[in-house]
Structure formats: C-alpha cells, structure tokens
Amino acid sequence: MSDQTKFLLSEDQMPKAWYNLQADFPKPLPTVLHPGTLQPVGPDDLAPLFPMALIMQEVTTEREVEIPEPVRDVYRLWRPAPLYRAHRLEKILGTPAKIFYKYEGVSPAGSHKPNTAVAQAFFNKEAGVKRLVTETGAGQWGTSLAFAGQLYGMEVEVFQVRVSYDQKPYRRAMMETYGARCVASPSMETEYGRSVLAKRPDHPGSLGIAISEAVELAVQREDTKYALGSVLNHVLLHQTIIGLESMQQMEMADTWPDVVVGCTGGGSNFAGIAFPFIGHGLRGGPKPRIVAVEPAACPSMTRGKYAYDFGDTAKMTPLTKMHTLGSQFTPPGFHAGGLRYHGMAPMVSHCKELGLLEAVSYHQVECFEAGVMFARAEGIVPAPEANHAVKGAIAEALRCKAEGKSETILFNLCGHGHLDMAAYQKYFVGELTDEKYDESELAMALAGLPSVPDGL
Ligand SMILES: Cc1ncc(COP(=O)(O)O)c(C=O)c1O
DSSP states (O other): OOOOOEEOOOGGGSOSEEEOGGGTOSSOOOOOBOTTTOOBOOHHHHTTTSOHHHHHHHHOOOSEEEOOHHHHHHHTTTOSOOEEEOHHHHHHHTOSSEEEEEEOTTSSSSBSTHHHHHHHHHHHHHTTOOEEEEEESSSHHHHHHHHHHHHTTOEEEEEEEHHHHHHOHHHHHHHHHTTOEEEEESOSSSHHHHHHHHHOTTOOOOHHHHHHHHHHHHTTOTTEEEOOSSSSHHHHHHHTHHHHHHHHHHHHTTOOOSEEEEEOSSSHHHHHHHHHHHHHHHTTSOOOEEEEEEETTSOHHHHSEEEEEESSSSSOSOEEEEEESOTTOOOOOOSOGGGOOSBOOHHHHHHHHTTSOEEEEEOHHHHHHHHHHHHHHHSOOBOHHHHHHHHHHHHHHHHHHHHTOOOEEEEEEOBBOTTOHHHHHHHHTTOOOOOOOOHHHHHHHHHTSOOOOTTO
C-alpha cells in the first residue's frame, strides 16, 4: 500500500447513479403505515408533501437510480470529495491500524447535506414547486436546502430547533445569505408551535417538533412541498454517492476497509458511507464490520425500541418501523444538534435488525476530546456530529493497537465545525458537560408508542 495521503477522483469518475440497498436486502423493509387506518401508505398519500419523482425513489427496489445530469453538474462544484489517509493521527495513537476518512466538509454548506438538498430541489423544481419548507437541527441541512433552493429559484423556509438557533447564530446568517428565511422552532407561526409554547414558553425545541411545524406549513399551499434532511429512503439514497466514491478511492489506496464508521442522527451520512459497502458484501464481496455511532444523550439504536412510530412530534407523519425513543421524547440540548432526533432511518434500523451493523454510543465530552485530537493531527476541525465518528474510529484504532492488528478503518468525516466554535470554546474552559436524558420522560415516550398489531 502506498504512503499517499490524499486520494482524489476526477470529475468524470463521479458516479452516474445512486445505489439502492433495498435491492440487496435479504428481507424487504417493513411497510409504511397510515396512522389512522394502519393500512399501507401509497404514493398518493405522500403526494401533498413530496413530488412524485422522490416518492418513486422512496419505494423503488431498483439497484441503481440515475443521477440526473443537471444534479451531477451542481455536484461538480465540490464532488468528487477527497478521501484522506490519517497518517498523523495513526502516529499519535501509535496504532498499527490504517485510518482513512472521507471528507464531506468541502461542500458549500460544510457537510454531506447538499448531496440530497440539490437532488431534492431539482426534482421539486421539475414538478413545478415554488416553495420548500423544512426543519433543521444544527443548521447544516437548512443551509444546504437554502443553497439548493436559490440555485433553482425556489423560496425556502426553515424551522431551526430553538437550542441550535441560539447556539449557532451564523447558520441563520448563512441561510439568509442564500436567500432563505429561518425561524426558531417551536415558533408562533404554526398552530402546533403555538400549542407547544403555550405549555412551555422556554421549550428548547427538537427535530420532531420542527418537522411538525414544517409539515403543517407545507400542506397549506399548493405550490409548496416539504423537504426532509435525513431518515427517508430517498434521502439515504442520495447520500450513497459518498460510499460509491469511497470504494473507488479505497481501490486507489490498494486496500479495503475492515471497519466502516459513521455517526448517526437520522442516519443519512452513515448510510451514505456504509450502504454501498454493505450491499457489496451482500452480493458476495468482502463484509467489513459496520459501526454506527450515536450520542449517549439521544441513543435511538442502543436504548430505543424497534417499533412503529411517528417521524414527528405532532403525529402528522405516517408510521414507520424504526428504532425510536418515542416521538414525544425531547433530547437534552447537547451540541451535536444534528443528532438530536428521536428516531432512526427505517433502512438503517432494518440493517441493525438484520445484523448488518453494530451500534455504539458515546458522550459529548469524549467526542470533543477525540475531535480536538483529530484537529491537532489532521488540521480539520470536525462538526460536533462528526466528532462522534472520529471517536468511533479512534476507539477502533486503539482496539487494533491492543490486539496488534493492522486493520483498515474508514470513517465519514461528514462536516466541518467552523460555525460550531462556541461549543469548542465551552469545551476548552470546561463548561461542556455530558448531558443526560430524563429517564422518566423516556419511559413515558416509549409507553406512548402507537399500538400496532404484531406481525406488521
Ligand atoms: C455535520 C452533520 N453530521 C451529521 C448529521 C446528522 O444527520 P444524519 O444522521 O442524517 O447524517 C447532521 C445533521 O444535521 C450534520 O449537520
């Protein structure tokens, strides 16, 4: 294997199709249900929210879905994204493991989120949509949709989770720079937001609440659709370009991962890097261990239930089978705002149930410690969410050291933390603490899961 540091693909090596893991699942995904009738949801039920092209991508079992040329053309602004060998981090850790990372922070928004924002805006524009409404946690997704919306001349309105809105004011400025409007959620702009604030005026918000507000607004106007930054099958599909490029780059590096690591909020950047490798393994290729890292303060896969639940807090979405902490659960206000979601993508949850991945959780202070170590070794300051993947990769590298194994570890550095420096400052002065969720609130949220007959 070479001593090369950076593995770069040319623009014409960029994948021409996204990869759909649904084609290779040994068992199909559980059906999505209508919450009232408990009958399977059909494409027409989703039509008020999404354009038909995206609904079709949600349900397709085709292995490849073509990336339209106009989308590839926008992707060329930052893709193919680089893959690095972390030589300096390896040396500091004294590990025989070889650590590689795919860097998605080179996008305009600073993370993987534009991979799906551009695709979603494109298909909405094709369908004649004039306005997109969405939620955002950390602001990476809202920024990405704001950028994509202005490319296609669409209005964008973003509900940003209150705690992140206050923690990261420059994210709002960035969304406004791209011409979008950003309001803190819960807000006074929707019936649901007003009802939440009436009960608790200082509510920190959650992704579940922000989704409810965005959906409420989206269904009110014919020219408006809703866009989601994670969780749904089509969002995960768009992110697979990360893993597809990484496979070519691992070949350039003349190695193949023994372990693939990603952080999980709703599951999209993790799916992006992991699904192409999982599929390759299911089709007879090597089977790397796949490790999903989630925050200990919002541990849907390691602490939640695998059950049918709502994607939002106001119970407006269809029911999907996923690992969930309950749609009424409000995670504490830790800094990885993008990971503060009560559920997990149904496709990622299905992988866990099929034994195709392992899930671990870490607290935020140990993740920042890992992020600082990474920044000092490799130069890039990771987003707080990405620090979870860094921590997971370092844990694997230290295991290799203890076992004397020179495995190849690949992780997704899904975003930079340039607009998250207030959290780093808090870490340096010792004010960043490990937030704990409220056990009784979690028990209540789990007890309140919708009742769906066994066998569904
Ligand atoms: C940098 C970053 N990483 C990860 C996430 C979590 O989302 P997902 O699990 O869909 O990748 C977010 C969400 O906002 C994010 O901003």
